[in-house]
Amino acid sequence: MSITINYEKCCWKDGKCTSCSCGGACVGCAEACPVGAITRKELVEIDNSKCVNCGACVNACKHDALSLA
Ligand code: SF4
Ligand code: SF4
Incomplete structure (x- = not known):
């Protein structure tokens, strides 16, 4: 299994949250991850070597942008 991200659905673009429905800060995925596998840079990046x-x-994602399969 591994995490994949749908960048069409993800509201974090060009280093910032672009959706007010995310509370303006998009504090979902990275803060929820217990092993620090997710970082928000220009886009959200997932380090699958850290992911458990x-x-x-x-x-945590309000935009249904992440899937585990
Ligand atoms: S460990 Fe993997 S599945 Fe769990 S929150 Fe982090 S990236 Fe998501
Ligand atoms: S919580 Fe979802 S929409 Fe927000 S940055 Fe993470 S993947 Fe993107």
Whole structure:
């Protein structure tokens, strides 16, 4: 299993949150990850070598942009 991100759905673009429905800060996936596998740079980046497939980020994302399969 591994995490994949749908960049069409993800509201973090060009280093900032572009959706007010995210509360303006898009504080979902990266903060939920217990192992620091997710970072928000220009786009959201996932380090699958750190990921332990817990699914916390999938549950945290308000935009259904992450999937674990
Ligand atoms: S599945 Fe868990 S460990 Fe993997 S990126 Fe998401 S929150 Fe982090
Ligand atoms: S919580 Fe979802 S929409 Fe927000 S940055 Fe993470 S993947 Fe993108």
